[in-house]
Amino acid sequence: MQIQPYLFFDGRCEEAIGFYKKTLGAEVEMLMRHKDSPDPTMRPPRGADEKILHARVRIGESIMLASDGECEGRANFQGFALSLTVANEEQAQRLFNALADGGQVQMPLTKTFFSPRFGMVADRFGVSWMVYVTPATSV
Secondary structure (H helix, E strand, O other), rough: OOOEEEEEEEOHHHHHHHHHHHOOOEEEEEEEEEOOOOOHHOOOOOOOOOOEEEEEEEEEEEEEEOOOOOOOOOOOOOOOOEEEOOOOOOHHHHHHHHHHOOEEEEEEEEEEOOOOOOEEEEEOOOEEEEEEEEEOOOO
């Protein structure tokens, strides 16, 4: 069994995937546009044939699923955050800054009692991210 996030970008999916490719090294494993759907009743109105019906995107070892949804421009991401776990503080700072570009810092990247660096940021699409450095383990 797996739990995978499925994000609906409401018309900005291709832009979001491009952003995650650039900032997080995401790789598109599968992408289907509305025009490619064998069921024409699944197409959103207003000529959205080029919009994304379904995408499978790999970020590191994780899979994120995504779509343009209804293409009404009202993406609303509330009640969750994607947690991005990285190996070191330099990587955390680089990725945090990249996600914050055009977004909003919710909690600056800082040392905490549970991690050498932890911070929260909503990216330019409104998706909340928690950037977390795995603490060094002691033997």
